Amino acid sequence: MAEALRIGIAGLGTVGASMVRMLQDKAAELTRQCGREIAVVGVSARERNRDRGIDLGNAQWFDDPVALARADGIDVFVELIGGEDGPALSSVKAALETGRHVVTANKALLSRHGVHLATIAEKKGVLLNYEAAVAGGIPIIKTMREAMAGNSVTRVFGIMNGTCNYILTRMEAEGISFEDCLKDAQLLGYAEADPTFDIEGHDTAHKLSILTSLAFGCRISADDIYLEGISNITQADIRAAAELGYRIKLLGVAQKTESGIEQRVHPTMVPIGSVIAQVHGVTNAVAVETDYLGELLLTGPGAGGNATASAVIGDVADIAKSRPGFQHGPVFGWPAKQLLPYRRARMRSHEGGYFIRLTVHDRAGVFAAIAKRMADNDISLESIVQHGDATEDAHKTVILVTHETTEAAVRKAVDGIVKDGHLVDKAQVIRIERAA
Amino acid sequence: MAEALRIGIAGLGTVGASMVRMLQDKAAELTRQCGREIAVVGVSARERNRDRGIDLGNAQWFDDPVALARADGIDVFVELIGGEDGPALSSVKAALETGRHVVTANKALLSRHGVHLATIAEKKGVLLNYEAAVAGGIPIIKTMREAMAGNSVTRVFGIMNGTCNYILTRMEAEGISFEDCLKDAQLLGYAEADPTFDIEGHDTAHKLSILTSLAFGCRISADDIYLEGISNITQADIRAAAELGYRIKLLGVAQKTESGIEQRVHPTMVPIGSVIAQVHGVTNAVAVETDYLGELLLTGPGAGGNATASAVIGDVADIAKSRPGFQHGPVFGWPAKQLLPYRRARMRSHEGGYFIRLTVHDRAGVFAAIAKRMADNDISLESIVQHGDATEDAHKTVILVTHETTEAAVRKAVDGIVKDGHLVDKAQVIRIERAA
Numbered sequence: 001m002a003e004a005l006r007i008g009i010a011g012l013g014t015v016g017a018s019m020v021r022m023l024q025d026k027a028a029e030l031t032r033q034c035g036r037e038i039a040v041v042g043v044s045a046r047e048r049n050r051d052r053g054i055d056l057g058n059a060q061w062f063d064d065p066v067a068l069a070r071a072d073g074i075d076v077f078v079e080l081i082g083g084e085d086g087p088a089l090s091s092v093k094a095a096l097e098t099g100r101h102v103v104t105a106n107k108a109l110l111s112r113h114g115v116h117l118a119t120i121a122e123k124k125g126v127l128l129n130y131e132a133a134v135a136g137g138i139p140i141i142k143t144m145r146e147a148m149a150g151n152s153v154t155r156v157f158g159i160m161n162g163t164c165n166y167i168l169t170r171m172e173a174e175g176i177s178f179e180d181c182l183k184d185a186q187l188l189g190y191a192e193a194d195p196t197f198d199i200e201g202h203d204t205a206h207k208l209s210i211l212t213s214l215a216f217g218c219r220i221s222a223d224d225i226y227l228e229g230i231s232n233i234t235q236a237d238i239r240a241a242a243e244l245g246y247r248i249k250l251l252g253v254a255q256k257t258e259s260g261i262e263q264r265v266h267p268t269m270v271p272i273g274s275v276i277a278q279v280h281g282v283t284n285a286v287a288v289e290t291d292y293l294g295e296l297l298l299t300g301p302g303a304g305g306n307a308t309a310s311a312v313i314g315d316v317a318d319i320a321k322s323r324p325g326f327q328h329g330p331v332f333g334w335p336a337k338q339l340l341p342y343r344r345a346r347m348r349s350h351e352g353g354y355f356i357r358l359t360v361h362d363r364a365g366v367f368a369a370i371a372k373r374m375a376d377n378d379i380s381l382e383s384i385v386q387h388g389d390a391t392e393d394a395h396k397t398v399i400l401v402t403h404e405t406t407e408a409a410v411r412k413a414v415d416g417i418v419k420d421g422h423l424v425d426k427a428q429v430i431r432i433e434r435a436a
Numbered sequence: 437m438a439e440a441l442r443i444g445i446a447g448l449g450t451v452g453a454s455m456v457r458m459l460q461d462k463a464a465e466l467t468r469q470c471g472r473e474i475a476v477v478g479v480s481a482r483e484r485n486r487d488r489g490i491d492l493g494n495a496q497w498f499d500d501p502v503a504l505a506r507a508d509g510i511d512v513f514v515e516l517i518g519g520e521d522g523p524a525l526s527s528v529k530a531a532l533e534t535g536r537h538v539v540t541a542n543k544a545l546l547s548r549h550g551v552h553l554a555t556i557a558e559k560k561g562v563l564l565n566y567e568a569a570v571a572g573g574i575p576i577i578k579t580m581r582e583a584m585a586g587n588s589v590t591r592v593f594g595i596m597n598g599t600c601n602y603i604l605t606r607m608e609a610e611g612i613s614f615e616d617c618l619k620d621a622q623l624l625g626y627a628e629a630d631p632t633f634d635i636e637g638h639d640t641a642h643k644l645s646i647l648t649s650l651a652f653g654c655r656i657s658a659d660d661i662y663l664e665g666i667s668n669i670t671q672a673d674i675r676a677a678a679e680l681g682y683r684i685k686l687l688g689v690a691q692k693t694e695s696g697i698e699q700r701v702h703p704t705m706v707p708i709g710s711v712i713a714q715v716h717g718v719t720n721a722v723a724v725e726t727d728y729l730g731e732l733l734l735t736g737p738g739a740g741g742n743a744t745a746s747a748v749i750g751d752v753a754d755i756a757k758s759r760p761g762f763q764h765g766p767v768f769g770w771p772a773k774q775l776l777p778y779r780r781a782r783m784r785s786h787e788g789g790y791f792i793r794l795t796v797h798d799r800a801g802v803f804a805a806i807a808k809r810m811a812d813n814d815i816s817l818e819s820i821v822q823h824g825d826a827t828e829d830a831h832k833t834v835i836l837v838t839h840e841t842t843e844a845a846v847r848k849a850v851d852g853i854v855k856d857g858h859l860v861d862k863a864q865v866i867r868i869e870r871a872a
Binding site for chain 1: 732
């Protein structure tokens with residue numbers, strides 16, 4: 001049998017501890033599958049003496065992850081520190097430059113420095129694997145890097161944040177407000193004390209930026225993502241969505257258009273009969289559309305210590321199976337130096353259907369004025385629903401679902417309606433996404 | 437750049453022709469991703485002069501696929517002939533024994549001879565890749581072989597036959613009979629002139645047998661699969677399923693139980709709100725449950741020339757990226773010689789919920805007699821629905837949904853009800869499957 005694959009793990013939080021546990025628990029299976037043992041020979045974390053409920057065996061302790069990354073006798077450096085800069089970045093760079101393979105679960109790091117790190121990895125001929133960085137246990141990186149060879153991707157989209165999907169699922173199931181759901185999610189540990197990063201879509205954006213690069217062979221550009229979170233989604237939206245045959249999900253979407261690449265994260269209406277609409281709670285799902293293969297949808301656990309550790313170990317196992325001389329595909333599907341500049345499509349040119357919910361004064365001519373604004377902007381309507389407002393007799397709710405139109409047209413029409421002075425509240429605009 | 441990977445393709449039907457077309461159309465992308473060109477240097481098919489609308493370039497023609505498999509200058513032999521024996525088997529064996537990598541889309545061949553072929557491949561140190569053999573374009577083989585390293589699988593199940601799913605989808609959507617749906621599916625090319633192989637579940641069984649081996653590290657045993665097709669599913673079943681919150685799908689299921697491994701293919705009630713219940717038409721879906729990773733569900737195109745060719749090319753690309761000395765994981769996840777004997781769990785010991793539809797004479801005491809038979813066999817009921825029979829005044833329909841029980845108990849209870857003489861028609865029994 002080949003010599004053991006020697007790994008160093010930096011970061012012993014939930015994922016790191018799960019990983020150490022799984023490596024011990026499944027040592028025999030892994031050795032059989034990989035044809036060699038996987039041995040943890042070094043570890044690093046902030047606090048040496050914390051009880052993590054794991055047995056670190058004979059692994060050498062390093063206070064400094066950079067020293068671990070460079071240590072003799074390490075074949076693979078596993079980065080589970082987190083954060084886009086700081087020790088995560090410096091240790092991953094040190095490992096790659098020293099000629100070590102790297103496995104990371106760090107989406108923020110890759111989103112910011114992925115192309116630079118890929119360039120080093122490819123120059124040094126080592127692997128940079130990151131299955132756990134996007135959608136946890138779902139093998140979307142492997143699928144896009146390896147299972148779609150030769151395919152041209154037209155669109156990739158998905159539910160990539162468990163916190164948001166948990167909140168939206170409970171809002172629909174229990175009829176409770178966003179704020180109450182968020183509080184509960186925090187109590188149950190599904191949302192952070194400061195939930196901004198999740199609920200405003202930043203986490204999804206990091207993940208999406210990585211998939212965009214894989215999908216279209218372009219450089220990662222996380223700053224060019226149109227971003228809207230879920231904090232302004234109300235029960236009125238959720239009820240109206242159901243009434244019209246939709247369900248609201250926070251999606252990250254990247255697609256190729258004539259004017260460039262659209263990257264957007266926003267609450268989205270998906271058809272209630274679609275597969276992705278059935279993805280509930282903290283589960284994640286990613287869909288990829290290509291020319292030859294068609295549409296794939298992968299659903300599974302997007303977070304959690306065991307699922308994430310499992311994805312990290314899958315990446316390590318791929319390295320364990322490889323031998324010197326093996327050329328894995330490039331880190332982002334295309335060689336890092338050949339990645340195209342990211343060409344952003346303007347959000348105003350986005351084409352799609354729209355859901356528009358308006359709360360208006362109940363007086364003559366309002367509806368005609370709204371209809372005129374739509375017609376003036378060449379927006380044709382698929383459905384129109386009008387309700388009395390339960391809380392205020394003098395108000396009415398008007399819900400419009402448009403046929404395919406442009407973001408620019410919708411913005412202009414809504415601006416016009418605002419100017420007409422009929423609205424009593426901010427207009428709610430939610431994009432509709434095709435989904436099988 | 438490394439030398440071109442030279443492939444020989446045996447079989448130029450729909451998939452073979454799509455493959456040749458895609459290799460030409462996407463030559464530049466594939467070369468960039470693999471670091472070398474993929475060149476078709478030899479082909480073989482039954483009729484040399486048929487117009488397939490493809491350009492075979494300088495590929496050498498072989499009348500005999502075995503000669504192609506053994507030809508000098510071939511690195512990879514692609515078998516797209518089909519059939520479990522005959523030229524498919526002899527050419528794949530010849531290729532492996534000559535030390536060529538093999539890619540095949542042939543589920544029947546693997547289902548029957550997979551372990552034997554894997555043994556040869558592993559002895560010769562060559563790859564035997566077969567992504568396209570199960571669920572077409574869905575990367576379930578790659579996921580199970582590579583993305584779940586170290587995980588123990590508890591259950592794998594899925595919709596793996598597009599013909600059956602198409603028929604069941606249309607039966608539900610349009611309220612038409614099985615026979616009419618089948619006729620339409622045949623006209624549209626979704627079903628064969630002799631549809632037995634698909635509708636009676638044999639095709640699903642072939643695919644399931646391969647997944648079972650991957651899931652549980654056991655030898656392939658396609659003959660030990662409990663089999664029920666969809667030809668006796670009626671509109672009454674479909675309507676009753678909907679009423680009770682279920683949808684009927686033909687599933688292949690393999691799971692580990694205390695008494696061994698269950699492999700079964702049968703019409704199945706899945707919760708209507710589950711993701712897999714939303715998989716419509718010819719689309720396929722496969723779910724895998726493991727201890728660490730949790731549950732993954734992959735959906736996508738299960739057939740079609742382009743999707744299948746894309747999966748075959750993904751397998752070829754994996755070989756193109758590999759270099760001498762690379763040790764891929766074993767063909768079925770575990771080394772072929774270490775695969776365990778298949779230990780069959782008896783169907784009578786299957787545990788689960790059951791849907792039972794009975795058409796009975798409308799007379800006093802019938803319902804009490806049915807309830808007694810259930811109670812006598814310790815079967816507790818989740819729901820009971822009773823309808824008049826639309827076509828016959830003197831008949832009533834009784835639908836029972838049981839809590840978890842055993843196949844043996846249900847069979848005994850139904851036998852008892854038959855003996856009681858209250859049934860006017862055969863009892864319909866459909867198993868219920870948990871699904872997220």
